[in-house]
Amino acid sequence: MTNQRIAIIDIGSNSVRLVVYEKLASGSHRVIEASKRAARLSEQIDSDGKLAAEAIGKLIQTINHFLMICDHHQTKTIRAVATAAIRNAVNGQEVLETIRSQSGLQVELLSGEEEAYYGFVGMINALAVDNGFLIDIGGGSTEVSLFRNRKLEASVSFPFGCVSLTRRFGRDGMLDNDAVKELEAFLSAAVAKEPWISQHPDLPLIGVGGTVRALGKIHQAYHHYPIELNHNYQLNAADVDQLFHLLQALPLDKRRKFPGLSKDRTDVIVPGLAILRLLHRAIRAKHYLVCGTGLRDGLFHATCFPGDPIVPDVLDFSISQLIGLHPETQSRHAELVRRVTPLLFDELKDTHTLPRDAELLLQTASSLFRIGASIDYYAASKHSFYLIVNSQLNGLTHRQIVLAAAIASYKGKNRLRQQLSEFRELLHEADFEGVVKLGMLLQLAMALDRSETQTGWPFELKRTGTTLLITGAAGSEQLAWEQTEVKSLAPDFKKAWGFVPEFLPAY
Incomplete structure (x- = not known):
């Protein structure tokens, strides 16, 4: 599947807008162009209920300019619609025909x-x-x-x-x-x-x-x-x-x-x-x-997915869109972390009182923790925080977006306090400790595949006293790096959860 470009031209009563979407081979889409021209068409209806000739002329100039932009972006599909101003104008059909004859664009007149x-x-x-x-x-x-x-x-x-x-x-x-x-x-x-x-x-x-x-x-x-x-x-x-x-x-x-x-x-x-x-x-x-x-946006979805334009889960769809736009989130290591993190959560969730949205936040963070590596591998966590906060992550409140970003990029309490300082008015008192707990869970999931070879998968989890025993599926000589990583984060993990993680290979 190759990339497709789809343009939506919206001839509204207040303004005329163009949006060009690019649908990628991954299935994700993004906006690559957005233009707006003030029109105030509703103000230019004369006493007979007709849209004035001067307004029609300016409208056609705008449309031809937008078509030039579409051509520049090699846009194959253009869907143009008109709404109330032309719908209510006595000469609305004449306006649409004039647009077609002078621009070649067929405009749909939408009903209310x-x-x-x-x-x-x-x-x-x-x-x-x-x-x-x-x-x-x-x-x-x-x-x-x-x-x-x-x-x-x-x-x-x-x-x-x-x-x-x-x-x-x-x-x-x-x-x-x-x-x-x-x-x-x-x-x-x-x-x-x-x-x-x-x-x-x-x-x-x-x-x-x-x-x-x-x-x-x-x-x-x-x-x-x-x-x-x-x-x-x-x-x-x-x-x-x-x-x-x-x-x-x-x-x-x-x-x-x-x-x-x-x-x-x-x-x-x-x-x-x-x-x-x-x-x-x-x-x-x-x-x-x-x-x-x-x-x-509705026209774009209806054009791309005419049989079923409504997505079943807003957050899942939004996460999958971001994953598709950032190749680093699609690695086998990232996929394994997404699978391991909820297993760790399920094993430990009954040992602490957690926020109601903890699982949702962890799911989001474990899906997008690698997003920043698409900008700079060595500063991935910093960029992950910025990208998550500034991406339109649908299905979450603004507070939840900030918390998911903090969990995904968690590198310790001191850095966390600095990171969240500008968002204080959005957060609750207990949010800081919640991020620490969930951030440590994600860090442990990443450590279990530190070599990014998926060698130890699948893992078995078992709580014994204050030890969280994690047993891998491969020999010790292949998991030395993972064992070292788990051991290094064990003290901070114990402070957050009260358990010491220990990673052992299966012999």
């Missing part, structure tokens, strides 16, 4: 239901959440979906978004209190026509799209959040209310300088947050959750 479905696929493949409401606030439409047991149950596409509401209720880019009341009354009337929205309280409100991503970035910048991850970022109602009122009160020139807010959202962020807040109240949601994936 299709837009909601692809957004759901993009989200559900990136978050380990079973039930919730999904909200996608675009420039000209807002999709609301209910999913339970990871299956879409109901959805609606409202014909308004942050750009169209700014145009309708804003005054020179500002929303005063009276305008907010009018906007909320308008939203409430629309939501009331969909009674199912208010019938499932205490579920998370998961947001995809530019408005909610901007919200996450603003909140993180405002509070000096220690990790640069927007995906799977949680906020409560008070957080969002505070930011809404702060931003609403600021004139545009000062709002442009607000930490974390991009300039192209200065005038539309307040109406976007107004939509979010009202839906949160209508749903009686538990909290807000930012999702960094969405429509374009």
